[in-house]
Amino acid sequence: MRRLLYLLPFLLFIGVGVAFYMGFQRDPRDIPSALIDKPVPSFTLPPLPGRPEGLSAAGLKGDVTLVNVFASWCIPCKAEHPVITRLAREQGVTVRAINHKDKAEDALAWLARNGDPYASIGADLDGRVSIDWGVYGVPETFLVDRQGRIRFKHVGPLTPQVVEEQILPMVQHLRTQG
Amino acid sequence: MIPELGHYALVLALFVALVQAGPPLVGAATRNTAWMNVAGPAAIAQMLLVLIAYAALTWAHVVSDFSVQNVVQNSHSLKPMLYKVSGVWGNHEGSMILWIVMLTAFGAAVAVFGRNLPPTLKARVLAVQGLIGIGFLLFILATSNPFIRVIPPPLDGNDLNPLLQDPGLAFHPPFLYAGYVGFSMAFSFAVAALIEGRVDPAWARWVRPWTLAAWSTLTMGIAMGSWWAYYELGWGGWWYWDPVENASFMPWLAGTALLHSAIVVEKRDALKSWTILLAIVTFSLSLMGTFLVRSGILTSVHAFAVDPARGAFILVLLAIATGGSLLLYSLRAPAMKAGGLFAPVSREGALVLNNLLLSTATATVFIGTLYPLFLDVLKLGKVSVGPPFFNSTFIPVAIPMVVAMVVGPFLSWKRADLGAALTRLWAAGIAVVVAVAVAAYLTAGGGPLLALVGIALGAWAFVGALVEFAERIRLFRVPMKDSWNRAVHLPRSAWGMTIAHACVGLAIFGMTGTSAWQTESISAMKPGDTARLAGYEFRFDSVGTVPGANYRADRAVFTVTRDGSPIATLTPERRSYPVTRMTTTESAIHTTVFSDLYVALGDPTQNGTAWIVRIYHHPLVPWIWIGGVGMMLGGFVSLTDRRFRIGAPERRRAAKPAVQPAE
Amino acid sequence: MRALLLAAFLAVSALPALAVQPDEVLRDPALESRAREISKELRCLVCQNQSIDDSNAPLARDLRVLVRERLTAGDSDTGVLAYVTDRYGDYVLLRPPFKATTLLLWVGPFAILLLGGIATALFLRGRRGVAAGADTAPLSEDERRRLDALLRKDDA
Known part of the structure; x- marks a missing residue:
């Protein structure tokens, strides 16, 4: 019993050491969304000037939709743009966007330059709707099911790997679910 | 050529460290004097070799040798010389070299000054130091070699992070590392004692000066870091409970406990296995701090450039050093004999209470800092643990600690009378009442209740320490001349304790004052505007551009007046460093003894006509660092006690004055 | 990326x-x-x-x-x-809410203080022993009886 007491510091240290070791396999910057499996926040965003359709909570019902939060000033957004374009044009996923804290003319110029795969874009000038979505750094991407519930969130630029391994299977699954 | 010389010196140092560790351990086990005697010269040789490496790296930085990658990444030809020299340790690789310089310097000091240590203990201590040296030299050579060349060399370097180009931060790391590494001595003595299977008062007497030196420098290092944060980050915060800060605070708390428990071992031959454990834990927390800061495992505002490979390496070192020593502890410590007996109310009892509270405080910081990691690893979700948590858990432990800190020195060894001790503290009690009344009056009863508790504690600690000193020299009881004589002849360790304990009180005043009664004015000001704060007027006279060595600064001029009479001229700056494309704020501070007036220049406003100006009034804030420096001084004064000077105690005993205070 | x-x-x-x-x-x-x-x-x-x-x-x-x-x-x-x-x-939240997963975080420090306090109290009791010397140790039953006897003798 007494000997066990002297062993206690060693055992505690083993626990801490294992935690440190396992800590390497995680990214402290990954933050989970509080909104998973919750309906999208109620919101209505106007379209970019000269465009017909904005974005609203009601508009996200009925189809499985990828909602991408982007801005023309965001460098990683440009990096993920080809991935999103392919997803929309070749893999047939409906992609809509929230244009986060941007100037309308900058956003339009950016889309003209890089292509516009989005079915519709809501302009979030002051970033308030983005806060309702729990966005903390562009780009962020959400997957919304037919009932308009948020089912998945990815922070940072989308990569082909994330699309293949997480988004496409999830889209398939949500579509068959009805 | 010179960088290669440094590289070879490091490799050679590794082999010397092997010699310092291996033969002496075998020699101590087999009582082979020749083998044991290898340790001393090896320790000195290792230090010289590491110094050569350090000098080589410094040379590369000073002459801006941009064929060395480390210089390219962290220096620039236009960087001021001070920061070329301090830039050596302002980066990961260089800081590890500085770390090992200090490690080997401590080892060499034992080799030189440890002549009267029992030969087996000395051999084992040096061997353990050698083992630590092997670990860190391997770490540097394998993952963090500062002598790598770049071919072809670029024309100029990337410059050092401008936040580090600051006198406060330039000297913060050497103090911090001296503290961290200094605790390796306590660790080596502890492991050596476990191997020997023997701990006695003599052992504690050898360990204490090293611990005291490490503790003092670590205190200074932490104080400097906090001072830097205060004036450089632009809004006067001085402690953020950030993981990196906590990483230095945990060894400090554990080291403080060690410092006190070692007294009990020295005086009363008790608490031996506990003190050994504390020595191991203190150094392990230093190692863990290194691991946390450099592995990127926790997020922090001011982490080093992180590299998982380095993190993994340090984790292995930690596992061997801490795991190994704790295993050894579990095997050998149960056999240690419990020493002297004492009543719960006694000096020993007070020091046990001190250790209980300090250990709890260490554990609190440990839990708070690592809880997010633990939870995440167990897949139980993400959590943030920030200042509000630490403030509401650490402070409740700290309060009884300070209360007891004052009473402890009044208790006699073995058995004491608590009531009598408290009676002798009547003056401190009056001081508490007066201080609280004055604070409540000056702030019109304002501020949270905790602020008044803080003021009470500060007064209790400060005056309590002075009362204890007055008692020792029998002030006002014997003629002044006799008191003076007694003071002069008091052991330096008594002086040290009084200074350090009183300065804890000063620091508490400072922390309380600025946390509770800080006021601020944040506004957009144009030249000619005046802001008013805490009874002062701050007139924004002008703003202009001034060139610096490797930066360009916007410098504003403020005239501070109080009721029309001039107080100070303050010139805060906003510096842009073109190479790193970073901006820093150089706040301007006018300090009176009782408060700081603090002005920071922010960005120009959108239309460019006005500037965002932050003005703060921080009551009592300088006392935080006066207290910190004082604690360090207390430690060093204590260190000059003749008891710690090797060989002195026995010879001089007869010459000691008649006064033999109970300490 | x-x-x-x-x-x-x-x-x-x-x-x-x-x-x-x-x-x-x-x-x-x-x-x-x-x-x-x-x-x-x-x-x-x-x-x-x-x-x-x-x-x-x-x-x-x-x-x-x-x-x-x-x-x-x-x-x-x-x-x-x-x-x-x-x-x-x-x-x-920088002050994590109190719930099942943060139980150890919030209770931990105080539990350590409590357990440490109990351990310390037991340790101090053990140290006291003969320690304080015979002069302060409370009288044993036997001593008390003998003392009482002596006192009664004096009274008588």
């Missing part, structure tokens, strides 16, 4: 944080001081380990403005915190 993002994060976090801007400050000082206190409880998500009160990141600014709007709209302090946690989860 990850490196790019990381670089962006680091760029934000390395800057000296000049937090609250003059145009954010509320005119009502009582409301403003409540806003400051709430801001100190909320984590700036992009800068890690800084509160939104300390950070100059754009999101921190947006949240500071949001906090002030909610307060002006008449929300209570807890109401404002709930508004933010609804969107960002408990992760934004």
Whole structure:
């Protein structure tokens, strides 16, 4: 019993050491969304000037939709743009966007330059709707099911790997679910 | 050529460290004097070799040798010389070299000054130091070699992070590392004692000066870091409970406990296995701090450039050093004999209470800092643990600690009378009442209740320490001349304790004052505007551009007046460093003894006509660092006690004055 | 890609944080001081380990403005915190809420103090032993009987 007491510091240290070791396999910057499996926040965003359709909570019902939060000033957004374009044009996923804290003319110029795969874009000038979505750094991407519930969130630029391994299977699954 | 010389010196140092560790351990086990005697010269040789490496790296930085990658990444030809020299340790690789310089310097000091240590203990201590040296030299050579060349060399370097180009931060790391590494001595003595299977008062007497030196420098290092944060980050915060800060605070708390428990071992031959454990834990927390800061495992505002490979390496070192020593502890410590007996109310009892509270405080910081990691690893979700948590858990432990800190020195060894001790503290009690009344009056009863508790504690600690000193020299009881004589002849360790304990009180005043009664004015000001704060007027006279060595600064001029009479001229700056494309704020501070007036220049406003100006009034804030420096001084004064000077105690005993205070 | 993002994060976090801007400050000082206190409880998500009160990141600014709007709209302090946690989860709270997964965090320090206190008390009892010397140890039953006998003899 007494000997066990002297062993206690060693055992505690083993626990801490294992935690440190396992800590390497995680990214402290990954933050989970509080909104998973919750309906999208109620919101209505106007379209970019000269465009017909904005974005609203009601508009996200009925189809499985990828909602991408982007801005023309965001460098990683440009990096993920080809991935999103392919997803929309070749893999047939409906992609809509929230244009986060941007100037309308900058956003339009950016889309003209890089292509516009989005079915519709809501302009979030002051970033308030983005806060309702729990966005903390562009780009962020959400997957919304037919009932308009948020089912998945990815922070940072989308990569082909994330699309293949997480988004496409999830889209398939949500579509068959009805 | 010179960088290669440094590289070879490091490799050679590794082999010397092997010699310092291996033969002496075998020699101590087999009582082979020749083998044991290898340790001393090896320790000195290792230090010289590491110094050569350090000098080589410094040379590369000073002459801006941009064929060395480390210089390219962290220096620039236009960087001021001070920061070329301090830039050596302002980066990961260089800081590890500085770390090992200090490690080997401590080892060499034992080799030189440890002549009267029992030969087996000395051999084992040096061997353990050698083992630590092997670990860190391997770490540097394998993952963090500062002598790598770049071919072809670029024309100029990337410059050092401008936040580090600051006198406060330039000297913060050497103090911090001296503290961290200094605790390796306590660790080596502890492991050596476990191997020997023997701990006695003599052992504690050898360990204490090293611990005291490490503790003092670590205190200074932490104080400097906090001072830097205060004036450089632009809004006067001085402690953020950030993981990196906590990483230095945990060894400090554990080291403080060690410092006190070692007294009990020295005086009363008790608490031996506990003190050994504390020595191991203190150094392990230093190692863990290194691991946390450099592995990127926790997020922090001011982490080093992180590299998982380095993190993994340090984790292995930690596992061997801490795991190994704790295993050894579990095997050998149960056999240690419990020493002297004492009543719960006694000096020993007070020091046990001190250790209980300090250990709890260490554990609190440990839990708070690592809880997010633990939870995440167990897949139980993400959590943030920030200042509000630490403030509401650490402070409740700290309060009884300070209360007891004052009473402890009044208790006699073995058995004491608590009531009598408290009676002798009547003056401190009056001081508490007066201080609280004055604070409540000056702030019109304002501020949270905790602020008044803080003021009470500060007064209790400060005056309590002075009362204890007055008692020792029998002030006002014997003629002044006799008191003076007694003071002069008091052991330096008594002086040290009084200074350090009183300065804890000063620091508490400072922390309380600025946390509770800080006021601020944040506004957009144009030249000619005046802001008013805490009874002062701050007139924004002008703003202009001034060139610096490797930066360009916007410098504003403020005239501070109080009721029309001039107080100070303050010139805060906003510096842009073109190479790193970073901006820093150089706040301007006018300090009176009782408060700081603090002005920071922010960005120009959108239309460019006005500037965002932050003005703060921080009551009592300088006392935080006066207290910190004082604690360090207390430690060093204590260190000059003749008891710690090797060989002195026995010879001089007869010459000691008649006064033999109970300490 | 990850490196790019990381670089962006680091760029934000390395800057000296000049937090609250003059145009954010509320005119009502009582409301403003409540806003400051709430801001100190909320984590700036992009800068890690800084509160939104300390950070100059754009999101921190947006949240500071949001906090002030909610307060002006008449929300209570807890109401404002709930508004933010609804969107960002408990992760934004620098003072983690007390629940099953944070039990050890909150109880841990005090449990250690308690257990340590008990261990210390037991240790001190053990140390006391003969220690304090025969002169203070309480009288044993036998001693008391003998003493009583002596005293009675004196009385008689």
